[in-house]
Amino acid sequence: MKPANGAPRRHLPTSPFKPPPPAPPAERFSVNDRVTHDRYGLGIVTGVEDEVAVVVDFGSRQERVTTPFKKLYKL
Numbered sequence: 001m002k003p004a005n006g007a008p009r010r011h012l013p014t015s016p017f018k019p020p021p022p023a024p025p026a027e028r029f030s031v032n033d034r035v036t037h038d039r040y041g042l043g044i045v046t047g048v049e050d051e052v053a054v055v056v057d058f059g060s061r062q063e064r065v066t067t068p069f070k071k072l073y074k075l
Contacts, residue, residue: 026067026069028051029045033075035072035075036072037065037072040058041058042059043059046062053065
């Protein structure tokens with residue numbers, strides 16, 4: 001049996017099944033945006049690294065959050 005490679009399968013146009021929904025666009029953050037994180041709480045974005053990661057100041061600590069930003073929300 002082949003191991004799963006994690007790549008999405010292509011949809012055949014003749015398939016009777018619906019194609020998978022497109023991935024939602026990644027949220028963009030800029031410096032001084034107020035954000036909330038499920039684990040760390042409220043914070044302010046202090047740096048953006050080319051849509052790969054953001055640096056957020058949560059008051060008591062600074063954290064680098066990488067994409068996808070599943071737990072980080074803009075306020």
